[in-house]
Amino acid sequence: MSSLPTDQRLPIGFDDNTLRQLVGDFSEQQLLWLSGYFYGRYAAGPGPAAAPEPAAPPVATAARPRITVLYGSQTGNSKKVALQAVEAARQRGLDATARDMNDYQGRELGKEQVLLLVVSTQGEGEPPVAAEELHRFLGSARAPQLPALRYSVLALGDRSYLHFCQTGRDFDERLSKLGATALAPRVDCDLDFQADAQQWMAAALDALGQATPAAASVKSPPVEVKEYARHHPLTVEVLEKIQLNGRGSTKETYHLELSLAGAGLQYEPGDALAVVPTNSAALVEEVLRATQLGADAPVQLQGETLPLATVLAERLELSTLSRDVLERYARHHPAPRLRELAGATEQLQRYLYGRDAADLLVDYPAELSAQQLVDTLRPLPARAYSLASSLLAHPDEAHLTVGAVRYDAHGRRKQGACSCYLADRVQVGDQLRVFVERNEYFKLPQNPDANIIMVGAGTGVAPFRGFVEERAERGAGGLNWLLFGNPHFTTDFLYQAEWQQHFKRGTLAKLHVAFSRDQAAKIYVHNRLLEHAREVYDWLENGAYFYVCGDRQRLAATVHRALVSVVQQAQGVSPEAAEAYVRGLKKQRRYLEDVY
Incomplete structure (x- = not known):
């Protein structure tokens, strides 16, 4: 309310100071109610004089809870669910915001009112990179008591792993121990998570109630249904199937080209194509x-x-x-x-x-x-393969690089369900059922002038074929460096002619290979990283992005240790300081992994 000169009287006979004293303790909502009341009396026009009725007390409106939907994602599924939860909350008139754990400070927990937490689990019970710091913070002595916090956890996982949804379980247990109150029980989701995710959203939001009477009839939004997804795959034709390994190789790797003509299916380099197999x-x-x-x-x-x-x-x-x-x-x-x-x-x-x-x-x-x-028995899940192509280079096509998995165990010959389905039973002209699995955290830099270092072994080279094709088509100014490993040069140099052409054109600036069985002492890609340690470090210091694709336990773990050694040598620091540097690259999303 604006001030008036002290000698100026209002039409009702009060001066400004008197009126201020009368309403001095009123809240904004009470002032708003009074404003509406008096305007209504004015709009109704003059009426017969009547004894004044006592004013009804102002209606108190419950404060809207502030909801933070916190997600920790490796491939983007947790983020997808978090955004759906935000939309569901807003349709109920609730105030909700999605936050990435990668950009979230543990000390912010003390300010939260309502926390909906969506997190995946990697490998055998490990948190995704984005959730590592918050996971560590909650388990430390620095974590604050949270008696005022209400929360609920949605855990994404895969029941084929022993430590199913372990990261979500950890967050649930630690928040509870810190005094937070569960709005709704934790829900553990298998690969097919959408229906469970919707039920979890509804349960958590129902526990909060509606923000306004007008929102009472609004239900949680339906789960987003993709045009092509797990329960509605696209049928595609196999255009080409080529075995990439030479005669005498111990490996069996196939290049498949699939037609997307007329389907309108879109993907980006770094995404995966899920294939629905059949059992032999x-x-x-x-x-x-x-x-x-x-x-x-x-x-x-x-x-x-x-x-x-x-x-x-x-x-x-x-x-x-x-x-x-x-x-x-x-x-x-x-x-x-x-x-x-x-x-x-x-x-x-x-x-x-x-x-x-x-x-x-x-x-x-x-x-x-x-x-x-x-x-x-459990449902037969689709198997996801990193896309080995760029739509810009191959319009209306998707290419895959598939290694057939065969082994002897427990007295019987075994084979990979999907890899051998593609290797043995699918031929050119046959049809496959597929859908795209987005991998939001394994993408090319937004800056086309940024340099990239790509490290892959065997079929782990697949996404890098798509990366280089995409950058070549776009005329990106950044340099591309590939480090590739496999057993033998003569039989296992996957896409050799293409890499040599890229190198000749300049769309591949550096190419270093490690063929482990071509000499007495085995050489792997992590050895090549150490041989070129100074140059690797210089690229990273100049803003390069570092990508790894392949086996989690063997390739990814050894490359990580090698990169820590690279930093330690270049900076002359302790292993702990070098580890912190590498961890910082991951937090900046400049060290990206697509591992399995």
């Missing part, structure tokens, strides 16, 4: 033989009645064995040994390694009905 007839037969069930036995699955053999071939996971399957199977088996195995982490891990569904059925035979078998 031989493995289906082994399962039927072990259970002594008929191939034509009718079973129910997702509202359909189908023959058992069809469900085993097309809908259920047979080639890998996971903890949840063993736990469900133990309910049908009388042996205490199996129940003990399900509860013993180390022994269970050893048992599961290299075994499939047929192994379990033979090792611990039980009388199962066809329906019980179907209910025990």
Whole structure:
């Protein structure tokens, strides 16, 4: 309210100071109510004089809770869910903001009112890079008590791993120990997470209530449905299939080219293409033989009645064995040994390694009905492969680099469900069911003039083929450096002619290879990094981005240690200081991994 000169009287006979005293303790909402009340009396016009009625007390409006939706993502799924949760909250009239754990300081937790936390788990129980610092902070003595915080956790994971959704479990337990109150129970999601994510959003937001009466009829928004996704894949034709390894190689790697003509499917270098496979007839037969069930036995699955053999071939996971399957199977088996195995982490891990569904059925035979078998096994998931192409270079096509997985274990010949499906049973002219899996955190720099260092072994070179094609098509000014490893130069130099052409044109500035078996002393890509340590460090100091693609335990771990050594040598600092430098690169999203 603006001030008036002290000698100026208002039309109602009060001066400004008197009026200020009358309303001095009123809140903004009470002043707003009075303003509306008097305006309403004025708008109604003069009426018969009546005794004044006592004013109704101002209606108190509950303060809107401030919601932070915090996500820790490796490939972008957690971010996707977090943004859906924000939209769901806003449609209810609630104030919500999404925050990336990578950019979030632990001390900010003390200021939060409501925290919805979405986080994935990597490998065997590890947090994604974006969540590492906050995960560490919450487990430290510096973490504050949070008695005023209300929270709920959505954990994303994969039940085929023993430490399923471990990072989400950790956050839930630590927030609870710090005194925070759970709005809704934690939800642990498998690969097919969207339905569970929607239910979690609804439960958490229902616990907060509605912000305004007008929002009471608004329901949580439907889950975003992609045009092509896990339950609605795109059918594509195989245009080309080439074995990349030469005669005599111990490896079996295929280059596949798929037609996207007319589909409108979009992807970016760094994304993956998920392929929906089928199980081999031989493995289906082994399962039927072990259970002594008929191939034509009718079973129910997702509202359909189908023959058992069809469900085993097309809908259920047979080639890998996971903890949840063993736990469900133990309910049908009388042996205490199996129940003990399900509860013993180390022994269970050893048992599961290299075994499939047929192994379990033979090792611990039980009388199962066809329906019980179907209910025990888990759905057959798609397998994701890094895209090996750029749409700019190959319009309406998607290229994959696939290594066939074959091995002997527990007295039987085993094979990868999807890799050998593509290697053995898919030919040119056949059709595949696919969909794109976005990988938001394995992308080219937004600055086209930034240099990039790419480190890959075997099929890990796939995304870098797409990277270099994309940068070449766009005329990017930044330099590209590839370090590639495989066993032998003559048989295993994947895409050799293409790399040599890029090198000749200047679209590949540096190329260093490590063929481990071509000399007595094995040489790997991490050895090449150490050989060129000074130049690697100089590139990083000048803003280069560092990419790694390949095996998590062998390649990624050794490359990480090598890069720490590179920094330590260049700076002359302790291993701890060098580790902090490398960790800083990851936090800046200049050290990016696509590992498996």
